[in-house]
Amino acid sequence: MSHVLDSLKLRQSESEKLKINIKEDGYYSISVKAAASTNWQEDNNESLMLRIYLNNDHHQDIVLFYGKQTFTYKRLLGKMKAGVYEIEVICESPRNNQAFAEVESFVVEKLHLSERETLAVHYAPKLYGRAVYSKYDNLYTDTPLEMIYFFDVWEKGHVIEYHMVFSHEDEGTPAVLLMSKWGRLLDIEYMARVYLNEENEIDHVDYQGPEHQVKRYKHSLNENKQVILQTATCNGNFTDEITSDYHFSFIPSYEWKVEQEAREVVMQRFPYINHVMRWEAERQLQQLDVPYHSIHDIREYIYIQSSVWDVQLGQPSVDILCRLEGEEKWYSSSLHHTTIGSFSAAYTGPYNHFATAIRLPEGKSIHDVAEVKIDLINNTLLKAHVKHLKVFAFDEKNELRPYILLECHEQLSPVEVEKIIWRKEK
Template sequence: MRARVRNTALALTLGGVPLLTFSPAPALASEPGTLVVERDGPARSLAFTAARDGEAVIGFTAAAPGVSWARAGAESAVLSVELDGRHVTDLVVPGADPTPRSLGLGPVRQGEHRVTLRFLGASAPAARRVILEGPAVRVPEADQVALRHAPIVVGRTGWPLGDPYQNARTDTPLIAWHESRPAAAPGHRVLEYSVVWSHEDGGTDGPALMARWGRTTDVEWVYRVEVDATGRRVDGTGVYQGPQHLTLKFRGRYEGDHPLLQTCTSNNNMCDVISPGAPLRFLPDASGTRPADRAREVVMDREPWTYRIMAQEMLREGRIERPSDPATRAVGDPRAYLFAELAKRTGAPATGWGSAPGVSLGVRLKDDPSRLYRSDHGERTWSIERDGPAATTVELPRGTTAGDIASIEAVRQPVGLGDNGAPATVTAIHRGFFLDRSYLPRPSAVRWNGSVTLTPQAPTAVLWTSPSP
């Protein structure tokens, strides 16, 4: 395939609301087409021409017939991706449904290049081929600094006795993004990179994740670095999130400006020493970011397929209660949850001893308004203590739809013993949706803006009521 110029804008939406818009630069893009990479077949290649030096990104729609992240022995097909004969990243394809994916390729020079894709034996037995629709390579003019410093995440191996390909079956990295804020030095910025994994085998358990974070994926920042006004790394400023969630100085190896980090714990913390012979590596496209006033989970909202993979891993690993029952604290059918995002802040002063006030959401249904279904299931440590935008879920009876909800209210619930009396103010519900039969988000049916302050004397307040028919 010979390269040709295209310039097509792609807008990703949820419930009709634009969340992210890509405008591929006309510098380069490959011919539209289809690549099929088979288990017993040859490697497939894609040639392209870079009109300038810079960080390249490849995008396509990927599908693996016969594969399902929900079934043991059929979890994924894995492709190795090479640039000009050098291994740059891997792609885990966890399903048969066509899914848009975008990967970093690292730096390229102006001129001719070739991407080569090989089917890996680490793929599940059921995987026979991967179909890539519309593969296209670009070197965007924007986002070059963010792409240049993005971490390469080496797969978790459990070295020396573990499974070197475990991310092909569990806790696989799905997507990444970056955030930018001013540094102390004039003109400098701090870039922070985060990754969404399909789950975490260790760390916070599923019920607490659903209540406190609104998902069972694992979302972690992995690397942070200061860059100067020209986009160059300031020596000695690189840090990463190490075991026990410690912030550690990066002392590892760089490929160009890309730090090499390895997922080295069961809850997806990083190490800067790479296990010998670790075979998998991931360079997801981290050029995207998120609005400052939205929770991190918005990056999943704009990549709806991540919710399906989240649910399928829970199903395959036997972490879903059957039958689903909102009266228990176990994780039930993910399709029975309202996925909500609220915004809150804690005021001052604290007027007594005890813990800070958390906030939980409660839902009342039209056919039983006397019963309050709570996001924290009555467990105080599952209420939301952190301020700012925060995602949570409320488990409801199976089959509940947005039209069945009568009202949503905020509940003051200190996370520990006692209540220090500080006011907690809720200012928004940014979205509220259910998953459909395929575990994909339905359009958001809930949105509210206002200001409601919860105190020990007034610990509950109605935020949203169902519109009149």
């Protein structure tokens, strides 16, 4: 059911009410098509939020991070019974009380879900916003954007693991090293593992607490059997102790195929997240002089997705390098295996599939790349098997797009690679 509005403009504390008629039981979403006078690149004018009330109960909040560009924010209403409901939308703009939202439409629709999708939606955690620097941190920094998930198994049945995509992380790994280690400034964090029994009911839940420690969820589930967490730290870790008063209900939007692709597949599936990532970087990272924290332009990088096998995960193993036309120098994803204490700039994550990025000299682009090769950088390894090499770069429209690799160069190490040579897409 769609409610098209005649250029509804909402300013600070202004609201709009509307009735919706749910005709059959099921899981429902709400899509709000809106723009705002805000701009994610402007200090103190980054965004505002729409507070959603359902039958007078505060249901969730939507951060309008896309500013003046009209964008559809799709969120979970939850499992609903047939009946008439009242939705109220209130505009809150604590960063700039002169800002306003322009809402074009509200669409409430039933979700048509497979059995697995139904489980993923049913147990999707509710997330409370971060309140470390201010009452509403996520209105201007590290805002949550998408929730992804995958299924695993344990002795009693299924496990659903949820991950949250944030626009950045204020603390933790410095920006330059985020690019080398993960191939992004986005923060993609393991959020919770929901363990189900044979009847697909919750047995227990683990989540990622501060300092990346796995914690057992100890609170009672709400009436909808939801886990409730809050972003607790400035590097995207969580707590089950709720202290903030704004919260989000994301629809698990993509079942991540862990054995086939890197988490960074979200950068292709949801292109808008790259825009928000870039805007936040331009606002926060261009003027920094602190080593490893300053990023001038994320479009100066090429982005790699690949996978490494026959190695012990959790330790550095391979570096990916590129050479430009007319040069002999190689540019390295791991900054030529930079280490800071025990921290390595190379990928050390827990998955075979990974992403990284290589910064090119100013004024150079993917079109100047002549070769790409892989180097074994862990001297305790005799060999590593690298496959599924893909290269991406931002085009002239600021969209991240793939470039074809037919064959990969192998010169400096005993790395086993798929038979592929670099070829530029026409």
